[in-house]
Amino acid sequence: MISANRLRSIAFWSHDLNEREIEQARRGIVEKAYPKGAFICHRGDNFEAWTGIVSGLVRFCMTSASGKTATLAGLRTGSWFGEGTVLKNELRQYDLVAVRDSQLALMNRATFMWLFENSVGFNRFLVRQLNERLGQFIALLEYDRTLDATTRVARSIAWLFNPVLYPVAETQIEVSQEEIGLLSGVSRQVANSSLKALEAKGLVRLEHNGLTVLNLDRLRNFGE
DNA sequence: GCATTAACAGCCG
DNA sequence: CGGCTGTTAATGC
Numbered sequence: 001m002i003s004a005n006r007l008r009s010i011a012f013w014s015h016d017l018n019e020r021e022i023e024q025a026r027r028g029i030v031e032k033a034y035p036k037g038a039f040i041c042h043r044g045d046n047f048e049a050w051t052g053i054v055s056g057l058v059r060f061c062m063t064s065a066s067g068k069t070a071t072l073a074g075l076r077t078g079s080w081f082g083e084g085t086v087l088k089n090e091l092r093q094y095d096l097v098a099v100r101d102s103q104l105a106l107m108n109r110a111t112f113m114w115l116f117e118n119s120v121g122f123n124r125f126l127v128r129q130l131n132e133r134l135g136q137f138i139a140l141l142e143y144d145r146t147l148d149a150t151t152r153v154a155r156s157i158a159w160l161f162n163p164v165l166y167p168v169a170e171t172q173i174e175v176s177q178e179e180i181g182l183l184s185g186v187s188r189q190v191a192n193s194s195l196k197a198l199e200a201k202g203l204v205r206l207e208h209n210g211l212t213v214l215n216l217d218r219l220r221n222f223g224e
Numbered sequence: 225g226c227a228t229t230a231a232c233a234g235c236c237g
Numbered sequence: 238c239g240g241c242t243g244t245t246a247a248t249g250c
Contacts, residue, residue, distance in 0.1 A: 176241060187228050192243065208236055209241060
């Protein structure tokens with residue numbers, strides 16, 4: 001269980017909830033720390049919590065039978081995920097790995113379902129989020145075949161600043177070039193040269209263990 | 225050719 | 238010192 005204030009600060013969707021709904025939500029959430037490299041869940045797990053990232057960075061990926069992993073998305077502080085699995089009450093279809101030390105908020109399924117049945121504000125949030133994710137995965141379809149490394153890096157960064165998924169007017173993120181590589185599906189060296197190419201075009205500013213987005217629109221549409 | 229791994233020096237916190 | 242960055246060399250698809 002967490003306090004109402006804590007809920008407000010870690011879950012932007014709670015701003016659309018009424019008093020009674022906030023009370024239910026905060027009682028159904030616990031926080032848990034995951035060290036760098038830890039699996040939050042594996043494909044096939046019955047991990048039934050709806051999950052929010054309080055701090056850290058999580059990679060959402062799939063591992064093929066041959067052992068190769070494909071990153072589907074990077075999830076940063078402020079994102080909530082797993083609603084598809086919780087709604088359908090099924091096993092996880094993917095792996096979740098903490099890219100670095102991360103603090104997560106776990107909402108139990110009963111609480112999630114109560115909000116789903118009772119809260120208009122919560123449902124509005126869910127529809128918006130599902131719709132945005134759908135766009136994200138449709139965009140992934142062209143990814144592997146048609147996009148060069150720099151374009152993939154550009155779009156991976158753009159997703160980390162998606163205004164619907166992360167409704168905070170923030171332009172800076174603490175992330176190493178190695179982590180960008182993991183999220184983009186390229187090596188650290190390629191991530192490095194791609195990032196420098198994006199910096200030369202004035203789309204981002206590189207910092208030590210971090211970067212600032214200077215032009216989100218051009219990043220999102222990079223390569224078109 | 226392009227991307228990846230390996231390796232290393234330099235830099236930053 | 239430990240982790241991150243910028244580069245180069247060797248290797249693989």
